[in-house]
Amino acid sequence: xxxxxxxxxxxxxxxxxxxxxxxxxxxxxxxxxxxxxxxxxxxxxxxxxxxxxxxxxxxxxxxxxxxxxxxxxxxxxxxxxxxxxxxxxxxxxxxxxxxxxxxxxxxxxxxxxxxx
Numbered sequence: 092x093x094x095x096x097x098x099x100x101x102x103x104x105x106x107x108x109x110x111x112x113x114x115x116x117x118x119x120x121x122x123x124x125x126x127x128x129x130x131x132x133x134x135x136x137x138x139x140x141x142x143x144x145x146x147x148x149x150x151x152x153x154x155x156x157x158x159x160x161x162x163x164x165x166x167x168x169x170x171x172x173x174x175x176x177x178x179x180x181x182x183x184x185x186x187x188x189x190x191x192x193x194x195x196x197x198x199x200x201x202x203x204x205x206x207x
Contacts, residue, residue, distance in 0.1 A: 102128065102142045109133040112142050114150060120158045122150055134170070143178035147199055158201050163194040172197070 102110035110128040117123045124146065128139050147160055163186055164171035172195060176182075180197035188194050 100146070102126075102138065104133055104138060109138060110142065112146055114146065114160075116154075117161070120156060122154065122157050122160050124160060124162045126162070137177070139171075139174040140177040143175065143180075147179065151201060160199040160201075162197050163188065164197070166193045166195045 096116040097113055098115070099111065099113040101108040102112055109130040110126065110133065112124065112126040114122050114124045124143070126139060126143065128134050143162075150157060150160060160180075162175055162180060164175065166185065172182075175197050179199050181199070182195060183198050184196045186194045186196045
C-alpha cells in the first residue's frame with residue numbers, strides 16, 4: 092500500500108538542492124520518512140542529520156497528534172543508519188520492504204509534552 096498524503100521537500104545547502112526528504116502519514120499517530128542526499132560532496136558532513144532534525148521539528152509542530160516518526164534504511168546502509176541515529180532515531184527491529192530487502196526499523200517517539 093502506498094501512502095496518499097506525501098509531503099516532499101528539497102534539502103538545500105547555500106540555496107542549492109543537495110537532496111530530498113519527504114514524509115507521509117502512515118496513521119493518525121505515525122509518520123514515515125524517506126531521505127536522499129544526492130550530491131556526493133554533501134555526504135558525511137551532517138547535512139542529512141540536520142535535515143532530519145529540522146523535519147522532525149516541522150512535523151511535530153504541524154501534526155501535534157503524531158507520537159512516532161519512523162524511517163527504514165536498508166540494514167547494510169551503515170552511512171544512513173549513522174545519519175539517522177545522529178538525528179535522534181533509535182533502532183527498533185527489522186522489517187522487509189516491498190522488494191523483499193531487509194530493513195532496519197528506526198523510530199523517534201514524541202511524548203505529549205516533548206519536542207524532538
